[in-house]
Amino acid sequence: MREIKFNFYNTHTKQYTRWEESNAGMNMCSFFTHEHLRFLQYTGLKDKNGVEIYEGDIIQADSSSPIGNEVTAQVYFKEAGFALLTTRGSDTSIGYLVMICPFAEVIGNIYQHKHLLEVQHD
Template sequence: MYYTGEEGDIHFYFDSSGIVAERFKDIQIAVEDRLEDDVHVEKLEHLQYMEFTGLKDKNGKEIYEGDIIALPYKRTFPELGLQNHTVIFKNGYFSCSDYNTYASEVIGNIYENPELLNIK
């Protein structure tokens, strides 16, 4: 699993709201004049779950759902430069229009670089 944000002992699980990320912390609490170990759960709302697609870009960088990749328009129109595409999971598989392992390059993701989605 891949996540954005800080690293640590993080646990992912599914509930009715979707994927939840939590960090478990060992703490000590006072019980009848003695200290006992307990576990505190911290919800990590700022993390985004991003599933690995099993694909890599031209530089060998892993491609995750939500990544934005730059692709040449078509081999027949190289003068048009690059076009940005978002990797999505739909109907049981990962999709990105015109994906080409040898030409694609991960340039960001929809969570950390939303401005890349507005390039024309």
């Protein structure tokens, strides 16, 4: 069974909080009343360094990945799973993240490191 966990981003204070820092045992009900919190769900996957991958993370896969070249992309929830939106503007299918995560690493998140997603032109 997949663990259900969330990281949080507070749009008011601009603070990003990882699950481990959020006192995971606290009463989560208090969060549901705050409209300024964004919940970023754990994908159930880890990158090549063992770092948990969450919705909103920015990952970078190296050229040894199944696609054969480097890719930088944002992890997001799509339909019934997680997909990637690449800096080249392409949207991947669900399942693609599973295929490349052993070749990728988390390099940031969309709230604190948006500059990592600047569109690349060939």
